[in-house]
Amino acid sequence: MTKPLTRRDYLKTAAAAVGGLVVGGAIGYGAYPALNPAAPKKEVQAPTSFVQGGTLYITYRSPVLNLDPHIMTDEASYGAAQNTMDQLVVFEGNTANIIPNLAYAWEISDDGKEYTFHLWKGVKFHDGTELTANDVKFTFERLLAPETKASYYAYFSSIDKIQVIDDYAAKFILKEPNAIMLAALAAPPSVIMNKKRVEELKGDLSSNAFGVGSGPFKFVEWKVNDHLTMEANENYWAGRPHLDKIIIKEIPERTTRAVAVQTGEIDIGADIPYDMIEQMKGNKDLVTIDDHKIGAYYMGFNCSQPPFKDNVTLRQALSHGVDYGAVLVQFRGHLARSLGPYGPNLWGYPGDIVGYNFDPDKAKELLAKAGYPKGLDVTMHATDWNIDDGQICAASLAKIGVNVKIIHLDAASLDAACSAGKETQLFMMAWGADIPDPDNVLYTVFESTSPINWVHWKNDKFDELVHRARVITDQGERSGLYTEAFKIVMDEAPAAWLHDPGFSWALSRHIHGFQVGPHYQYLLRGVWKK
Amino acid sequence: MLRYIAKRVLAVIPVLLGISIITFLLMHFIPGDPVRVMLGKQAITEEVIERVRHELRLDQPLYLQYFSWLYYALQGNLGRSFQMNMPVLYLVADHFAVTLRLALFGLLVSMLIAMPLGIVSAVKKDSAIDYVSRVISTLGISLPPFFTGIVLILIFALYLRWFPSMGVSTELFSIDGLRTMVLPSFALGFSSATMVARMVRATMVEVLEQDYIRTARSKGLKERVIIYRHALKNAMIPVTTVIGMTLGYLLGGSVIIETIFAWPGLGMLMVNAVMKRDYPLIQGIVLFFALMFTLTNLVIDLIYGFLDPRIRYR
Numbered sequence: 001m002t003k004p005l006t007r008r009d010y011l012k013t014a015a016a017a018v019g020g021l022v023v024g025g026a027i028g029y030g031a032y033p034a035l036n037p038a039a040p041k042k043e044v045q046a047p048t049s050f051v052q053g054g055t056l057y058i059t060y061r062s063p064v065l066n067l068d069p070h071i072m073t074d075e076a077s078y079g080a081a082q083n084t085m086d087q088l089v090v091f092e093g094n095t096a097n098i099i100p101n102l103a104y105a106w107e108i109s110d111d112g113k114e115y116t117f118h119l120w121k122g123v124k125f126h127d128g129t130e131l132t133a134n135d136v137k138f139t140f141e142r143l144l145a146p147e148t149k150a151s152y153y154a155y156f157s158s159i160d161k162i163q164v165i166d167d168y169a170a171k172f173i174l175k176e177p178n179a180i181m182l183a184a185l186a187a188p189p190s191v192i193m194n195k196k197r198v199e200e201l202k203g204d205l206s207s208n209a210f211g212v213g214s215g216p217f218k219f220v221e222w223k224v225n226d227h228l229t230m231e232a233n234e235n236y237w238a239g240r241p242h243l244d245k246i247i248i249k250e251i252p253e254r255t256t257r258a259v260a261v262q263t264g265e266i267d268i269g270a271d272i273p274y275d276m277i278e279q280m281k282g283n284k285d286l287v288t289i290d291d292h293k294i295g296a297y298y299m300g301f302n303c304s305q306p307p308f309k310d311n312v313t314l315r316q317a318l319s320h321g322v323d324y325g326a327v328l329v330q331f332r333g334h335l336a337r338s339l340g341p342y343g344p345n346l347w348g349y350p351g352d353i354v355g356y357n358f359d360p361d362k363a364k365e366l367l368a369k370a371g372y373p374k375g376l377d378v379t380m381h382a383t384d385w386n387i388d389d390g391q392i393c394a395a396s397l398a399k400i401g402v403n404v405k406i407i408h409l410d411a412a413s414l415d416a417a418c419s420a421g422k423e424t425q426l427f428m429m430a431w432g433a434d435i436p437d438p439d440n441v442l443y444t445v446f447e448s449t450s451p452i453n454w455v456h457w458k459n460d461k462f463d464e465l466v467h468r469a470r471v472i473t474d475q476g477e478r479s480g481l482y483t484e485a486f487k488i489v490m491d492e493a494p495a496a497w498l499h500d501p502g503f504s505w506a507l508s509r510h511i512h513g514f515q516v517g518p519h520y521q522y523l524l525r526g527v528w529k530k
Numbered sequence: 531m532l533r534y535i536a537k538r539v540l541a542v543i544p545v546l547l548g549i550s551i552i553t554f555l556l557m558h559f560i561p562g563d564p565v566r567v568m569l570g571k572q573a574i575t576e577e578v579i580e581r582v583r584h585e586l587r588l589d590q591p592l593y594l595q596y597f598s599w600l601y602y603a604l605q606g607n608l609g610r611s612f613q614m615n616m617p618v619l620y621l622v623a624d625h626f627a628v629t630l631r632l633a634l635f636g637l638l639v640s641m642l643i644a645m646p647l648g649i650v651s652a653v654k655k656d657s658a659i660d661y662v663s664r665v666i667s668t669l670g671i672s673l674p675p676f677f678t679g680i681v682l683i684l685i686f687a688l689y690l691r692w693f694p695s696m697g698v699s700t701e702l703f704s705i706d707g708l709r710t711m712v713l714p715s716f717a718l719g720f721s722s723a724t725m726v727a728r729m730v731r732a733t734m735v736e737v738l739e740q741d742y743i744r745t746a747r748s749k750g751l752k753e754r755v756i757i758y759r760h761a762l763k764n765a766m767i768p769v770t771t772v773i774g775m776t777l778g779y780l781l782g783g784s785v786i787i788e789t790i791f792a793w794p795g796l797g798m799l800m801v802n803a804v805m806k807r808d809y810p811l812i813q814g815i816v817l818f819f820a821l822m823f824t825l826t827n828l829v830i831d832l833i834y835g836f837l838d839p840r841i842r843y844r
Binding site for chain 1: 560561562563564566567568569570571575576578579581582585610613614615616621624625646680683684687688691694695696697698753754789790791792794798799802805806807
């Protein structure tokens with residue numbers, strides 16, 4: 001018979017453990033406010049003027065992957081580049097209006113092939129070098145150089161050469177007119193880079209981008225997957241920004257981001273889950289912003305393979321068979337229905353559009369007409385970020401006799417399957433415009449030779465319209481062409497459009513002046529914190 | 531002894547070679563094109579895609595690509611990440627420190643929970659305490675670390691504000707640094723703790739029923755001495771195996787905890803690398819994990835020698 005542990009021994013151990021927990025908790029609780037001195041304890045009056053200073057903690061929905069504007073392809077890197085570097089022209093807030101930035105004026109020749117930009121004098125890069133037309137020439141020659149492997153190459157491939165007229169004027173000479181040239185120049189990767197500094201770094205910006213840009217904030221340090229630090233550019237040509245320092249903190253998990261904003265560890269958080277947004281509505285210290293982009297999430301039909309090949313009626317039938325209302329429920333009102341490839345938030349949108357409504361009876365009628373009176377079996381390829389939409393579509397289609405088998409892949413595999421177009425029938429996809437121009441939605445996604453025409457749809461009249469709209473510069477004329485093209489793609493229904501792309505931001509009430517651009521890039525130039 | 535260690539270290543080489551070949555083949559056979567992922571969905575022309583593919587030598591036959599990688603790897607050059615264009619070795623080393631810290635603290639928490647729980651359970655077998663601790667064990671195994679992590683954040687970071695919800699501090703030995711360690715270590719340690727606890731309990735129970743324990747008692751030794759000096763040391767041998775496996779699991783399984791708590795570790799790096807088909811980075815991280823595993827096993831085997839004098843290595 002073993003002698004058990006005495007009660008005394010046991011109680012001593014337990015007391016020590018509990019004591020330890022209590023002491024640890026007390027330390028934690030007491031020390032916590034010191035961690036985040038900016039977390040306010042009292043009511044704050046609305047400021048009557050800007051407040052200088054302070055550090056902003058911001059977190060985006062994905063980590064910064066790259067510091068080189070020419071190579072970066074992800075939204076987070078765009079955000080970092082946008083605040084440390086400048087483009088020739090920019091978009092006004094979240095609109096498609098183009099306004100001067102480094103270039104205070106520009107002229108476009110009558111034939112649309114020559115763009116001359118006039119630069120402000122005395123703009124300095126962060127290492128003190130002056131920004132001149134030579135830097136503009138260098139930047140775009142580097143973008144177009146094959147060794148750079150620039151992601152925006154296709155948007156600028158129409159450039160023949162760049163001429164330096166004098167130190168403060170640069171002329172872009174194009175091979176043919178390109179209506180989206182200005183918009184492309186306002187995009188995040190089109191920032192002007194410091195020739196001297198890039199050459200010093202031997203073209204390798206992978207770990208250090210200091211001095212490459214002229215933007216409102218200077219690059220300080222980047223710890224991959226952890227944080228990126230920027231500080232105010234005292235000599236910014238448009239005036240010193242209000243904030244002293246910005247720290248982009250990487251938090252990959254949505255729930256954690258939401259918690260971090262609520263505890264005050266982070267001032268601005270992107271992509272907060274919608275149910276937590278509802279919770280936050282009661283919190284007086286937080287503000288939420290809904291961010292919408294141009295484009296749409298859609299359920300695509302592979303138009304190069306049966307059953308959807310050459311069968312417009314079938315596609316229209318399924319377009320009527322999706323319960324769009326049910327799809328929208330998950331967004332709790334934060335995202336709206338998209339009737340077509342983009343919504344009324346961009347010009348060229350036909351005002352008289354009707355779209356496909358959820359009408360199971362009409363759907364069944366069209367199914368019969370299309371040759372499938374008893375319904376049919378189809379597959380649907382989807383991935384994590386669109387599987388929810390996919391499941392809801394599949395559920396409503398089941399009710400009209402279309403049995404959908406969902407194939408859940410990872411994102412890269414989905415891209416590969418859609419691109420190949422051999423096995424896909426239905427698939428879930430989305431496109432948000434890189435450049436807020438109808439060309440970037442209609443041409444880019446639906447032109448028959450476009451690499452991301454994953455619906456593999458071809459319509460000659462549509463192609464003709466979007467090709468023509470690319471080379472003329474008069475917006476009114478282009479708008480007419482796009483409206484016509486839009487209607488064609490709606491009639492032929494190569495996809496069932498669901499909702500616009502977007503997510504919600506949560507920010508502390510003490511952040512003012514926060515704006516987001518059309519590429520999801522956050523604009524911190526005008527932000528102040530009080 | 532030294533000969534034994536040398537033999538074991540040399541044996542690591544074919545293992546790593548084999549793993550690198552398997553990883554290489556697996557990567558190339560899953561669908562998904564790293565070039566397209568790298569260049570983004572932007573309207574890239576086929577011409578640009580082919581050009582980049584050629585530059586990255588991805589259009590060469592597989593065996594050439596592998597041997598080219600091996601040639602550079604043997605010189606210490608693991609290539610550059612496709613998506614970040616940074617040297618793989620640098621990225622792995624940079625992220626490893628964080629993962630190691632998390633795994634070690636997770637192991638510490640694991641031991642702190644498992645050992646007392648297991649010992650008390652064994653000593654007071656079938657008592658109320660035993661049942662309670664077995665319930666806790668079951669909870670620990672059933673609750674996934676993801677769930678535990680999020681719940682801990684909601685309770686201790688959001689409602690109680692005792693600990694930060696995320697992030698890792700650069701200074702480990704400061705109040706700040708230690709506070710960032712608490713929740714993630716606990717989330718990670720809790721589920722593995724229970725495995726170890728059950729193992730400790732099982733082996734202790736077995737050992738406590740041995741004859742030499744009865745002898746020790748009849749000699750009049752104090753119970754505490756019996757438990758710690760005699761029983762525990764013998765029970766530790768199988769438990770050491772489990773600890774070794776646990777460390778391996780913690781090193782690899784920390785990816786979820788790293789993601790939730792925003793710790794820039796190897797797990798997070800690996801997941802992103804696989805999703806983006808970043809071949810050089812995947813290859814580098816897997817190689818590194820393999821190395822860690824094999825070295826950990828070697829250390830565990832050596833610890834046996836210390837624990838059990840009957841085991842001698844030649």
